[in-house]
Amino acid sequence: MIEVYFDGASAGNPGPSGAGIFIKGNGKAEGFSxxxxxxxxxxxxxxxxxxxLEICLKNEFKIVSFRTDSELVNRSVEKEFVKNNQYKPLLEKALTLSQQFDLFFLKWIPSSENKNADELARKAIQRAQ
Known part of the structure; x- marks a missing residue:
C-alpha cells in the first residue's frame, strides 16, 4: 500500500500558498513541493x-492511504459535503479523483505526524513569493 501525506499552507489568509506531498511505498519515498x-x-x-490524488493516479498507484492534518478536508471527504460554497468545486473534484482508485483511504493525523508534508508546503510558499 502506498502512503501519501499531504499539507497545504498559506503565508497570510489569503496569501502566497504551497502544497507539500510526501509519498512512500514500494521501498521508495518521494517529496513534492x-x-x-x-x-x-x-x-x-x-x-x-x-x-x-493526481500524482498517484499518474503513477498508477491503485491502493493508496492518504493522511492529512486538515480536519476540514478529512471531514468533507468523509461526509461528501462541505458547507462553504467556495470549497464545493474542490471537494467535488477530489471525490471524483478518489473514486478512480481500487482502494482509497483518507485518515486524519495530528500535525506532529505530518512534518514532511508541512516542510514541503512551506518550501513551496517561499518559491511562490
Whole structure:
C-alpha cells in the first residue's frame, strides 16, 4: 500500500500558498513541493489533496492511504459535503479523483505526524513569493 501525506499552507489568509506531498511505498519515498496561487489555508489544503490524488493516479498507484492534518478536508471527504460554497468545486473534484482508485483511504493525523508534508508546503510558499 502506498502512503501519501499531504499539507497545504498559506503565508497570510489569503496569501502566497504551497502544497507539500510526501509519498512512500514500494521501498521508495518521494517529496513534492508545489507553489500555489494566493489563497486561504483551507483552499491550499484542498489543492494539496487534489494534486496528491493526481500524482498517484499518474503513477498508477491503485491502493493508496492518504493522511492529512486538515480536519476540514478529512471531514468533507468523509461526509461528501462541505458547507462553504467556495470549497464545493474542490471537494467535488477530489471525490471524483478518489473514486478512480481500487482502494482509497483518507485518515486524519495530528500535525506532529505530518512534518514532511508541512516542510514541503512551506518550501513551496517561499518559491511562490
Amino acid at each position: 508545489i507553489p500555489l496561487a494566493s489563497m486561504s489555508n483551507h483552499e491550499a489544503e484542498f489543492h494539496a489533496f487534489i494534486l496528491a
